[in-house]
Structure formats: C-alpha cells, structure tokens
Amino acid sequence: MKARVFVTLKTGVLDPQGKAIGHALNGLGFRTVGEVRQGKVIDLDLAEKNETAARASLREMCEKLLANTVIEKYEIELKP
Amino acid sequence: MKARVFVTLKTGVLDPQGKAIGHALNGLGFRTVGEVRQGKVIDLDLAEKNETAARASLREMCEKLLANTVIEKYEIELKP
Numbered sequence: 001m002k003a004r005v006f007v008t009l010k011t012g013v014l015d016p017q018g019k020a021i022g023h024a025l026n027g028l029g030f031r032t033v034g035e036v037r038q039g040k041v042i043d044l045d046l047a048e049k050n051e052t053a054a055r056a057s058l059r060e061m062c063e064k065l066l067a068n069t070v071i072e073k074y075e076i077e078l079k080p
Numbered sequence: 081m082k083a084r085v086f087v088t089l090k091t092g093v094l095d096p097q098g099k100a101i102g103h104a105l106n107g108l109g110f111r112t113v114g115e116v117r118q119g120k121v122i123d124l125d126l127a128e129k130n131e132t133a134a135r136a137s138l139r140e141m142c143e144k145l146l147a148n149t150v151i152e153k154y155e156i157e158l159k160p
Contacts, residue, residue, distance in 0.1 A: 006121055021122060024145055030137060034125035041086055041121040042101060045114035057110060065104055 001046045001054055004077040007067045008039030042066060051078055081126045081134055084157040087147045088119030122146060131158055 009015050015037050022036035048054040055076060062074040089095050095117050102116035128134040135156060142154040 025141055028144060030141055032127040034127060037123045039121045041119045043117045047112040047114060061105055061110055064108060
C-alpha cells in the first residue's frame with residue numbers, strides 16, 4: 001500500500017519560506033499569486049494491507065517522527 | 081482559487097533524506113515501512129478564477145521557479 005503524508009505549518013505559524021516563494025513569484029510577473037505556504041510531502045511504501053491499521057500506524061509515525069505537532073499539522077492519504 | 085503543487089524527486093534520483101526517514105521509522109519499530117521519498121508541497125492562493133488559465137500559469141511557475149526539472153517532477157492540484 002502506498003501512502004502520502006503532508007506535513008504543513010499550522011495556520012498562524014509564520015512561514016518565511018512560503019513568503020519568499022510568494023515574493024519571487026510576484027517578482028517573476030505572477031501577479032495573481034496571493035498567500036503561499038510551503039510544507040513537506042512524504043511518500044511511503046507500506047507492507048501493511050489493512051487500511052485501518054495502515055492509517056493508525058501512519059498517525060503514530062507522524063506523532064512520533066514526521067511532524068512537530070507543536071507547530072505542524074499533518075494529513076494522511078492512502079492509495080491502495 | 082486554491083492550488084497545491086507537489087515537487088518530488090524523479091524516480092531514479094537518489095533521495096538521502098527519504099532514506100534517513102525510512103531508517104528512522106524502522107528504528108522506531110515501524111517494520112512495515114519500505115521505500116520512503118521526501119518532497120515539497122506548496123499551497124498557493126490564486127486570484128485567477130479560470131481553471132485552465134490557473135493550471136497554465138502554475139505549470140509556468142513550476143518550470144521557472146518551483147521545480148528543478150532536471151531532477152524533480154511536479155504535480156498540480158486545483159481546489160476551486
């Protein structure tokens with residue numbers, strides 16, 4: 001089973017990297033671009049076949065290692 | 081319109097960061113984890129209302145700034 005985990009900064013947490021990208025895009029002439037936020041995407045191959053079990057273990061991975069839950073939130077997407 | 085852009089390394093390009101995450105997860109006891117790849121996710125707010133135009137301009141942003149197309153590939157997701 002393939003899984004995709006998004007780790008992004010919580011709303012309200014300053015994102016200087018996103019701001020820099022936004023400014024650069026505006027500078028390149030992309031005037032329609034408003035707010036930009038940058039995060040991480042992690043693609044995992046799991047041997048787990050059961051979706052509920054996979055989701056539970058991914059949640060644990062996020063809490064333990066992948067995300068800093070003080071300032072970051074995560075989303076889990078499964079592709080069987 | 082909100083857009084999400086994924087920038088990930090092309091298959092075949094070594095991803096030491098992903099490997100490190102995979103090792104760390106195995107070390108933490110997540111034995112079902114196989115290959116891990118890490119990439120970037122960029123969330124953008126666009127003033128553009130037209131989906132085709134938005135997609136075209138996002139493609140241009142990726143080619144010009146967001147992705148290094150020699151080693152990275154990108155995916156564009158639109159949420160109206």
